[in-house]
Amino acid sequence: MPRDFLKGVEDQYDVVVIGSGLGGMTSANILGRAGHRVLLLEQHYKLGGLATWFLRPGGHVFDISLHGFPHGMIKSCRRYWNRDIADRIVQLKNIRFDNPQFSLTTTFNREDFTRLLTTDFGIAPAKVNDFFDTARGMNFYDDQAITTRQLFDRFFPGRDDVVRLLMEPITYANGSTLEDPAITYGIVFSNFMNKGVFIYEGGTDDLVARMKKELQSNGVDIRINCGVDRIHVKDGKVSAVETHGRRIGCRAVVSNANLRTTILKMIGPEKLDRDYVDQTEAVRLNNSSTQVYMALKPGEEIDESSGDLFFTSTAEEFRTDLLLSRDITSRTFSFYYPRTRPSKKERFAIVSSTNANWADWADLNEHDYETSKQDLVETTIEALEKYIPGIRNKIDRAEAATPRTFNHYTQHEMGASFGTKFEGLGVSRALPQQVGGMYHAGSVGIIMSGWLGAINYGVIVSNEVDQQLTSESQHT
Numbered sequence: 077m078p079r080d081f082l083k084g085v086e087d088q089y090d091v092v093v094i095g096s097g098l099g100g101m102t103s104a105n106i107l108g109r110a111g112h113r114v115l116l117l118e119q120h121y122k123l124g125g126l127a128t129w130f131l132r133p134g135g136h137v138f139d140i141s142l143h144g145f146p147h148g149m150i151k152s153c154r155r156y157w158n159r160d161i162a163d164r165i166v167q168l169k170n171i172r173f174d175n176p177q178f179s180l181t182t183t184f185n186r187e188d189f190t191r192l193l194t195t196d197f198g199i200a201p202a203k204v205n206d207f208f209d210t211a212r213g214m215n216f217y218d219d220q221a222i223t224t225r226q227l228f229d230r231f232f233p234g235r236d237d238v239v240r241l242l243m244e245p246i247t248y249a250n251g252s253t254l255e256d257p258a259i260t261y262g263i264v265f266s267n268f269m270n271k272g273v274f275i276y277e278g279g280t281d282d283l284v285a286r287m288k289k290e291l292q293s294n295g296v297d298i299r300i301n302c303g304v305d306r307i308h309v310k311d312g313k314v315s316a317v318e319t320h321g322r323r324i325g326c327r328a329v330v331s332n333a334n335l336r337t338t339i340l341k342m343i344g345p346e347k348l349d350r351d352y353v354d355q356t357e358a359v360r361l362n363n364s365s366t367q368v369y370m371a372l373k374p375g376e377e378i379d380e381s382s383g384d385l386f387f388t389s390t391a392e393e394f395r396t397d398l399l400l401s402r403d404i405t406s407r408t409f410s411f412y413y414p415r416t417r418p419s420k421k422e423r424f425a426i427v428s429s430t431n432a433n434w435a436d437w438a439d440l441n442e443h444d445y446e447t448s449k450q451d452l453v454e455t456t457i458e459a460l461e462k463y464i465p466g467i468r469n470k471i472d473r474a475e476a477a478t479p480r481t482f483n484h485y486t487q488h489e490m491g492a493s494f495g496t497k498f499e500g501l502g503v504s505r506a507l508p509q510q511v512g513g514m515y516h517a518g519s520v521g522i523i524m525s526g527w528l529g530a531i532n533y534g535v536i537v538s539n540e541v542d543q544q545l546t547s548e549s550q551h552t
């Protein structure tokens with residue numbers, strides 16, 4: 077008999093959270109802690125969404141998206157999760173770049189970038205200061221008019237090398253491009269420059285296990301393998317969600333699933349204003365990614381001088397289309413040492429990431445798809461050999477993930493790794509005005525994506541849900 081993943085589930089909750097990405101889990105945790113009855117439904121057999129891991133023979137554990145996030149994660153995790161989680165967040169101090177325009181090592185914060193920009197790149201200190209202050213002062217209400225390219229043109233005209241240093245890591249961190257509103261750059265760049273790049277020391281398996289424990293201690297009912305097919309609306313308000321053919325009643329829904337899927341498929345256009353549907357249909361998804369996960373044989377090591385994060389490129393200039401091309405020129409290597417990523421067995425691992433377009437992978441037949449994946453693994457190891465000679469012989473296991481992999485495991489349309497472009501934020505925020513009690517909290521608008529953005533958006537939205545539920549309770 078098939079397992080009943082809904083065994084013991086109640087008929088009615090205060091709030092149902094759809095999806096256990098960082099945004100969904102954070103919302104569920106805050107609402108559970110506030111005393112609401114919360115059901116968390118995840119379609120996959122694991123929690124974490126893109127912030128998860130997988131295990132392979134030989135005891136190799138691979139983290140999917142644990143490469144780096146800003147210092148702000150410590151505060152958000154301490155406040156909205158717990159101290160145990162916050163205390164495991166550590167800085168990555170050895171960030172490297174190598175491309176035809178420059179090779180350098182940095183701690184990736186304002187102080188060190190000021191040093192690099194003034195001494196290595198010859199920019200006047202006052203100009204560098206002004207740039208940092210302008211980026212940090214950007215806010216949602218004033219700064220949507222100019223693009224990131226225009227921002228750079230204003231400060232560093234004709235300096236493609238400077239743009240590359242300032243932009244390449246942010247494109248990697250949130251998928252934004254020179255054509256996106258400058259605010260999407262300014263906020264994320266300033267978050268990193270505040271104190272540098274951080275990761276979670278125990279790996280995502282440890283993080284998600286701790287989050288699960290905290291959710292359970294706050295009374296959240298967690299169900300995996302429970303994809304939500306429909307969100308039911310009655311008299312303009314959410315009334316229930318449907319999973320495995322069963323309706324579960326609720327007063328509010330927080331969807332952590334893809335924004336477009338939530339609105340156009342789970343709710344359905346017929347329940348919404350035409351204008352709003354048009355706006356949703358016009359929301360562009362962000363790009364996806366390819367990754368190559370490489371685990372070293374037991375006893376093999378990588379020297380720590382390899383760095384923590386290493387931005388490499390063979391492209392002569394910095395161009396968004398080159399960053400996304402199937403003809404890969406840019407690879408960012410994450411090096412995991414037993415110190416930065418402890419696990420039961422002392423192991424070293426390397427993950428190579430490259431931004432990618434869904435269209436380049438979507439229509440390949442199975443044979444071509446497998447061949448392309450193998451080619452991706454081979455060319456990545458070749459590229460790595462340039463920096464770590466002999467690495468090929470040290471690798472025990474290597475495998476690739478593509479936009480199709482991310483689409484398969486998270487159901488994000490086009491395998492989007494960072495949600496939607498900027499316009500998605502307004503659509504996400506306007507959802508409760510379309511359907512009472514219906515909220516979205518997940519990667520959108522570039523700003524609200526990545527680990528920190530997703531968690532913080534989960535916080536914002538859960539506060540709104542809490543207000544709704546509390547005020548309804550006071551009026552009944």
Ligand SMILES: Cc1cc2nc3c(=O)[nH]c(=O)nc-3n(C[C@H](O)[C@H](O)[C@H](O)COP(=O)(O)OP(=O)(O)OC[C@H]3O[C@@H](n4cnc5c(N)ncnc54)[C@H](O)[C@@H]3O)c2cc1C
Pocket residue numbers: 094095096097098099100117118119120123124125126127140141142143144145249302303304305332333334365367429482485486487488492493494495517518519525526527528530531
């Ligand atoms: C390869 C890669 C590397 C990355 N590296 C970094 C990094 O170094 N630093 C960083 O800050 N960010 C990184 N990111 C981005 C970051 O991981 C994400 O922005 C963030 O984890 C997304 O969180 P989220 O809350 O939006 O939910 P998601 O992680 O997108 O999760 C959504 C969840 O909803 C579930 N779901 C979908 N549909 C349904 C349904 N119908 N019913 C039930 N459940 C459903 C999915 O299964 C999933 O668990 C990376 C992303 C990728 C892909």
